[in-house]
Amino acid sequence: EPEVTQTPSHQVTQMGQEVILRCVPISNHLYFYWYRQILGQKVEFLVSFYNNEISEKSEIFDDQFSVERPDGSNFTLKIRSTKLEDSAMYFCASSERGPGQGRRYEQYFGPGTRLTVT
Amino acid sequence: AQKITQTQPGMFVQEKEAVTLDCTYDTSDPSYGLFWYKQPSSGEMIFLIYQGSYDQQNATEGRYSLNFQKARKSANLVISASQLGDSAMYFCASDAGGTSYGKLTFGQGTILTVHP
Numbered sequence: 001e002p003e004v005t006q007t008p009s010h011q012v013t014q015m016g017q018e019v020i021l022r023c024v025p026i027s028n029h030l031y032f033y034w035y036r037q038i039l040g041q042k043v044e045f046l047v048s049f050y051n052n053e054i055s056e057k058s059e060i061f062d063d064q065f066s067v068e069r070p071d072g073s074n075f076t077l078k079i080r081s082t083k084l085e086d087s088a089m090y091f092c093a094s095s096e097r098g099p100g101q102g103r104r105y106e107q108y109f110g111p112g113t114r115l116t117v118t
Numbered sequence: 119a120q121k122i123t124q125t126q127p128g129m130f131v132q133e134k135e136a137v138t139l140d141c142t143y144d145t146s147d148p149s150y151g152l153f154w155y156k157q158p159s160s161g162e163m164i165f166l167i168y169q170g171s172y173d174q175q176n177a178t179e180g181r182y183s184l185n186f187q188k189a190r191k192s193a194n195l196v197i198s199a200s201q202l203g204d205s206a207m208y209f210c211a212s213d214a215g216g217t218s219y220g221k222l223t224f225g226q227g228t229i230l231t232v233h234p
Contacts, residue, residue: 031220043163043209043224056221091163095220107153107222109163
């Protein structure tokens, strides 16, 4: 069964460093998302991406964050200068369709990348 | 802003019994989707079930069913015949209040413990 994959599973970085989190969405999916979950808290939306551009972003997604689809399969989240409060689990998700397009609008999540900023 | 409320921080159920996890949402959008995800201790987010606001029937997926009461704005998850492997955190989510591009808002989650 197709699945979303993410690498690395765990990333440790020093404050101020840049990190790139990688995701491979399900191959026929067109909508891509990043979420994060700080330990013990709920999952929070960061950004959605469709047709090679950001379609929506949250207030968390400030100038230090960027996303890219560098080729036909990968979807990346870059954090330019990490802060301690960026420590969290980062989830990539994808969906075949968007809302209002009928059924099969499920968002499938990857296993997550645990980012630890020291 | 969209709000999802899960009022049960923790729930306990005996193996093989059914359990209902509560979820209420707050939206004035005419069209929206409701989702349930399972998060085991390993951390991944597993999609369980989806309900569209215009769907006439409650969604079912195997042992999971969604008790959708639109007028009450509730979307409770029912797990039948609980198994030990069902022990996990369960999140309710909705795409209401976003743009057309599927931003999900999550509730705080309910920890379900299944006793043998």
